[in-house]
Amino acid sequence: MRPEALFDYFADVERLPGIGKRNRVALERLLGTRLVDLLLHLPTGLVDRRYRPKINDAVPGGIVTLEVTVDEHVASLNRRMPYRVHCHDESGELTLVFFNPRADWLVRQLPVGEQRIISGKLEEYQGKAQITHPDYMVSKDNADEMPDLETVYPLTAGLSGKILRKATQAAVDIVPDLPEWLDGPLIKRDKLPAFVEALRAVHSPTSIEDIAPSSLARRRLACDELLATQLALAIVRERTRRKRGRSLMGDGTICERLFNALPYTLTGDQQTALREIVADLKSEKAMLRLMQGDVGSGKTIVALAAICAAVEAGVQTALLAPTEILAHQHLDTIAPLAEKTGLKIALLTGRNKGKPRAALLEALANGEIDLLIGTHAIIQQDVHFKDLGFAIIDEQHRFGVQQRLALAAKADHGVDVLGMTATPIPRTLTLTAYGDMDVSLIREKPPGRKPVDTRVVALDRLADVAAGIGRAVKAGARAYWVCPLVEESELLDLAAAEERYGTLKHMFGDHVGLVHGKMKGADKDAAMAKFQSGEITILVSTTVIEVGVNVPEATIMVIEHAERFGLSQLHQLRGRVGRSDQKSSCLLQRANEKGEVARKRLKIMRETDDGFVIAEEDLRLRGGGEVLGTKQSGLPEFKLVDFAEHADLIELARDDARMIVAKDPELTGKRGQALRHLLYLFERDEGVRLMQSG
């Protein structure tokens, strides 16, 4: 149950002044329709109307507030000519300019001979002072309708800044104080204001410093958001590890057979990761570890070695993949090695039905299967292991916490859980996404990889690129051609994968194939299989191929509208090629008109293939705002944290969260009760739900 004190925070914006049906719709689209949505939507700028010079002293280019007398209205003669109103003060003259105004309204607003206070951006036009569409035109009597300082909120398309401002102000006044959830010493040390005070300060700033990320109010709010996230993670961690784990220790025989079957030896990073994982298996505590490593860094073989170690210890294992393609691919990679090591494996996806599925489930329940590879199908209720001891979740950010827990619930003992991710994220952010897990990092690539030759080309050279691909394919190459996602909401000028498929098929005939996210699993797999076998040589796709797909013969990657992708995403896509001893290339097609940042970002892609460097640069270039594609990276969304300014708070929040959960796992103490408010406010309340479900 949501704490009562939060009632007003979650009330509908409809009760705020100025928010009727239409504005509510706009708000719904932009931020949400509860007071808390407005409150956590911070201003990014401040308009200062306190500059009140005489007309002739005023410096053009910025906001000014002028006290003038209205002299004359000059209506527009035709539609291209603006409507003008001439005014003056004792120092000089000012023209107010309006395009397509309602003349009768203007005449009422600006009666000739009367004084008005005018505020807006001052321009100089043919040597004369003018203001186009002033922000305010008020009489002296109504001077207080115009605030000295005005906050500017982002994302106000379809909604006027004035309305958003007014509603937010009202919201700040309505919501009650909340019990303090931050640690006393921290608040005292940094002199942080209380939560509601901080909200007031950022929504009613007295200077631009008040809304800067370095302000005490912003720091306070960043603490809150980080702590909410870390606390939710810590609660999940505590729940996952609550069941008593087991010490899983093997005799090394299966692992030895595996290593003998491999044509190479593990890299140093792979060995370190494996050691860390095996140590966790041996420990009595349930493992909760993340193996992070770039595409092609060799995570799969480390995972398989860990599986062998667990099977030696007599338990069953599971490998969970986010898509059918990936599950199949894991099966293909693992099957030959499993045969040599004597590991009994099976595949379970949504496509197993009827009798074969029943037989598979029976074998699983009887303990005849050592390793079950599969998709979400593995976590279905009726799937029972005889003794699940170790589970690996590939691309773990694609799975929710609930799914992780559902998997763990398939055993009486604590299941050791190893997540894997190929999405490198900046070091500073690892904690925010995976604060609940221990991390093993594989940075070193297996030897002998050739860097992918990466080039940026203009989108209008599409025909040249296609011709080049055609020649390469004739000579035996295989190419991926990636288009931005097809979605109703996307702009029409984007080359839809289907359309591109049509053009390329027209040029090159039946050797062109298509995969996209809306296709059925079986059709997707069929297309991939044809690409793998070489029946298809140019595979047009949306980003469905992004994760993990392995076709070593593919050596060309074309990415249309590369500027629309996050760098990490581009990096993953590029990782699909360069998987053999052949030379590979990647062509990033960029729309011509895109700006400086797009240019810089694509330049980074050309200069490095270190995923971690790319992730750091992406963060630096895009700043604290839109940090990577949050969905891609598995990062929770942050509204209040600026990762450049508040980086030092991340670890603090993590440590605090773990301490809280260690001391008061049910959040029933005084601080615990206060913290429940925090979890709900930031909608990290899955943590609370977990506590209720026991």
Ligand code: ADP
């Ligand atoms: P990831 O899962 O991290 O993307 P993979 O496990 O698919 O990477 O490894 C990519 C390729 O590198 C595979 O073909 C694998 O056989 C090979 N490989 C893995 N480790 C090594 C190694 N130590 N030396 C040489 N090749 C390796």
Ligand code: MG
């Ligand atoms: Mg263990």
